[in-house]
Amino acid sequence: MSPIERSWGLSRRFLLSTLAGLTALPGMQLITAAQAQLPAGPAPQGPLSVDPLASWNEGPAKQAVLDFVRVTTDSSSPKFVPPEERIATFDQDGTLWVEHPIYSQLMYCLDRVPEAVSRHPELKYVPPFKTVLSGDREAIAKLSKHDLEIIAVTTLSGMTVDDFAAEVKKWLATAKDPRWKRLYTDLTYQPMQEIMSYFLANGYKTYFVTGGGQDFVRQYSERIYGVPPEQVVGSAGGTSFGYDKDGKPILTKDWHLLLNDDNAGKPEGIHMMIGRRPHAAFGNSTGDRQMLEYTGAGDGARLMMLVLHDDAQREYAYGPAQGLPDTKIGTFPPALYDEAKDKGWTVISMKNDWKRIFAFG
Amino acid sequence: MSPIERSWGLSRRFLLSTLAGLTALPGMQLITAAQAQLPAGPAPQGPLSVDPLASWNEGPAKQAVLDFVRVTTDSSSPKFVPPEERIATFDQDGTLWVEHPIYSQLMYCLDRVPEAVSRHPELKYVPPFKTVLSGDREAIAKLSKHDLEIIAVTTLSGMTVDDFAAEVKKWLATAKDPRWKRLYTDLTYQPMQEIMSYFLANGYKTYFVTGGGQDFVRQYSERIYGVPPEQVVGSAGGTSFGYDKDGKPILTKDWHLLLNDDNAGKPEGIHMMIGRRPHAAFGNSTGDRQMLEYTGAGDGARLMMLVLHDDAQREYAYGPAQGLPDTKIGTFPPALYDEAKDKGWTVISMKNDWKRIFAFG
Numbered sequence: 001m002s003p004i005e006r007s008w009g010l011s012r013r014f015l016l017s018t019l020a021g022l023t024a025l026p027g028m029q030l031i032t033a034a035q036a037q038l039p040a041g042p043a044p045q046g047p048l049s050v051d052p053l054a055s056w057n058e059g060p061a062k063q064a065v066l067d068f069v070r071v072t073t074d075s076s077s078p079k080f081v082p083p084e085e086r087i088a089t090f091d092q093d094g095t096l097w098v099e100h101p102i103y104s105q106l107m108y109c110l111d112r113v114p115e116a117v118s119r120h121p122e123l124k125y126v127p128p129f130k131t132v133l134s135g136d137r138e139a140i141a142k143l144s145k146h147d148l149e150i151i152a153v154t155t156l157s158g159m160t161v162d163d164f165a166a167e168v169k170k171w172l173a174t175a176k177d178p179r180w181k182r183l184y185t186d187l188t189y190q191p192m193q194e195i196m197s198y199f200l201a202n203g204y205k206t207y208f209v210t211g212g213g214q215d216f217v218r219q220y221s222e223r224i225y226g227v228p229p230e231q232v233v234g235s236a237g238g239t240s241f242g243y244d245k246d247g248k249p250i251l252t253k254d255w256h257l258l259l260n261d262d263n264a265g266k267p268e269g270i271h272m273m274i275g276r277r278p279h280a281a282f283g284n285s286t287g288d289r290q291m292l293e294y295t296g297a298g299d300g301a302r303l304m305m306l307v308l309h310d311d312a313q314r315e316y317a318y319g320p321a322q323g324l325p326d327t328k329i330g331t332f333p334p335a336l337y338d339e340a341k342d343k344g345w346t347v348i349s350m351k352n353d354w355k356r357i358f359a360f361g
Numbered sequence: 362m363s364p365i366e367r368s369w370g371l372s373r374r375f376l377l378s379t380l381a382g383l384t385a386l387p388g389m390q391l392i393t394a395a396q397a398q399l400p401a402g403p404a405p406q407g408p409l410s411v412d413p414l415a416s417w418n419e420g421p422a423k424q425a426v427l428d429f430v431r432v433t434t435d436s437s438s439p440k441f442v443p444p445e446e447r448i449a450t451f452d453q454d455g456t457l458w459v460e461h462p463i464y465s466q467l468m469y470c471l472d473r474v475p476e477a478v479s480r481h482p483e484l485k486y487v488p489p490f491k492t493v494l495s496g497d498r499e500a501i502a503k504l505s506k507h508d509l510e511i512i513a514v515t516t517l518s519g520m521t522v523d524d525f526a527a528e529v530k531k532w533l534a535t536a537k538d539p540r541w542k543r544l545y546t547d548l549t550y551q552p553m554q555e556i557m558s559y560f561l562a563n564g565y566k567t568y569f570v571t572g573g574g575q576d577f578v579r580q581y582s583e584r585i586y587g588v589p590p591e592q593v594v595g596s597a598g599g600t601s602f603g604y605d606k607d608g609k610p611i612l613t614k615d616w617h618l619l620l621n622d623d624n625a626g627k628p629e630g631i632h633m634m635i636g637r638r639p640h641a642a643f644g645n646s647t648g649d650r651q652m653l654e655y656t657g658a659g660d661g662a663r664l665m666m667l668v669l670h671d672d673a674q675r676e677y678a679y680g681p682a683q684g685l686p687d688t689k690i691g692t693f694p695p696a697l698y699d700e701a702k703d704k705g706w707t708v709i710s711m712k713n714d715w716k717r718i719f720a721f722g
Contacts, residue, residue: 275590
């Protein structure tokens with residue numbers, strides 16, 4: 001890990017955005033006066049139905065979920081799991097919502113550059129900030145990984161945790177995905193929402209285990225996914241306790257990276273934040289491999305699933321497993337596919353297993 | 362923080378044990394063949410009673426708890442707190458169980474020296490380990506803070522998290538406090554157990570926020586206090602994900618200190634692990650000051666309480682607040698007492714507010 005990576009509150013994966021990813025964007029959406037309405041309550045769960053997984057086609061993936069929940073919650077089953085041990089962990093980007101062309105949180109960081117420059121006016125003349133402020137889309141698309149790291153560190157630290165929370169909420173209420181022209185929080189996968197609800201209804205505690213920033217995800221996890229802030233495990237920068245000018249205690253976000261919650265950092269973060277091994281884990285990329293391995297190494301019933309993005313028409317197609325196009329965002333390499341087959345993990349085909357992708361579909 | 366402090370999974374406070382503390386001990390209890398029985402289920406809650414705080418004398422401390430719970434759970438009250446925001450945090454050592462003459466976890470570390478030496482035979486000739494192995498109580502009592510740090514680092518890292526958990530559980534089942542000749546887990550304060558149960562019954566999530574080691578406390582928190590592992594915030598060392606010789610994924614405890622959960626580290630740890638500001642916080646020493654300040658800085662109803670050890674007969678007496686004897690373990694200085702009075706925090710007098718100290722009393 002480079003010193004700059006060590007010092008920011010985001011995972012390495014988060015910043016692996018590519019030129020290709022950025023050029024696909026019609027431009028950044030700076031906060032405007034448009035007053036899009038926050039949806040009230042959790043995302044819609046589809047029409048009332050006795051089928052808890054109504055957005056899933058019949059098949060081995062749906063069946064694996066139903067079987068797992070049945071055997072772990074039936075007290076007469078040898079695979080019964082006591083309620084207090086029912087932990088299910090979910091990667092976010094690419095597993096629960098759209099991660100292409102680039103992570104939503106990185107869009108937030110780019111959108112926050114003007115504010116960061118207002119706090120540090122000297123940055124106006126520094127290349128990556130100057131470039132973003134120019135609005136020159138072609139130049140922005142050419143920003144290096146190092147440039148993006150600097151932008152992330154600057155826009156995600158230096159403010160109180162309360163101010164950060166307010167800014168993220170404000171952004172989420174207006175910023176829209178360029179392809180669907182919808183709020184980012186509308187772009188959650190309906191079939192995965194159903195899995196989370198189904199686990200919750202069966203006594204499981206559902207956790208995020210995301211490479212994304214813990215403080216960022218906590219601003220919408222409860223409203224959108226029913227996951228309270230204390231069940232969000234994510235990449236986390238440190239905070240510093242202090243007092244404001246009126247002597248009021250405050251916590252300020254700093255640059256020190258406490259948890260790089262990706263790859264090996266996922267099981268490490270799970271141990272740190274939860275202290276129990278999950279019984280079920282869901283991911284979609286190489287960054288989720290160790291979490292699934294760690295989950296699968298436990299005794300009794302364990303469920304490991306990976307979402308494969310093989311639906312260019314309804315969402316995106318990338319791998320490069322199964323001959324899908326390569327990507328640097330949410331890579332699913334052939335080796336991971338082989339490991340899944342070898343270890344009995346279930347690969348979910350978006351194209352074949354999901355009746356629909358989004359609640360609004 | 363010294364480099365050695367930074368590298369171990371315990372708080373600074375944890376090792377502020379003094380010569381006085383060690384000399385007061387009749388010696389270390391190495392694990393013996395004595396097979397003391399683990400008590401089944403949570404600690405006894407006293408005779409059935411309509412009074413949820415039956416071990417409390419009537420007075421301002423008991424009343425403060427009853428009033429707080431009433432106004433925050435009555436939906437018609439302007440101070441009502443929605444269930445999802447009901448977070449109560451508890452310091453452990455000196456607040457929930459006995460911390461004198463030295464912290465129980467430090468006793469564990471001393472008891473584990475022979476095992477550490479068997480893993481690293483060269484340590485047999487190194488002074489602090491050699492001294493502990495000698496069994497020379499006077500020499501052991503003279504160990505410096507730095508010696509104890511080295512012992513803590515060595516005995517709390519280098520093993521898998523599963524092996525560590527098993528060892529702690531084994532130790533807890535046999536090791537006894539020298540004064541009461543009881544398991545350490547028997548030495549919880551019955552009045553505080555009642556508060557935790559009362560909060561739990563009223564929809565609060567109860568959390569440990571302790572300077573003690575997170576992985577240590579998690580081995581008994583659920584059984585003894587009804588606090589599940591995922592609600593234990595404590596000083597935490599890092600872990601490293603890897604594979605054992607058979608290729609099985611494992612997490613190994615390392616020396617890197619992720620969270621020094623004491624003083625300013627308490628609100629920082631609360632933000633990291635919970636992500637919400639508590640509505641109630643309980644402590645007993647200067648290490649809890651920032652947690653109480655942070656709790657009190659929130660809007661609406663907040664309850665801040667400090668246990669004062671002023672009962673030499675039934676437990677211990679130390680301050681030096683209120684003219685009590687000075688101590689380096691769980692210091693309650695006059696300045697903290699003044700701050701409590703100034704800010705409306707409630708100081709609990711063990712002597713006057715508690716009808717009894719222990720469940721076995």
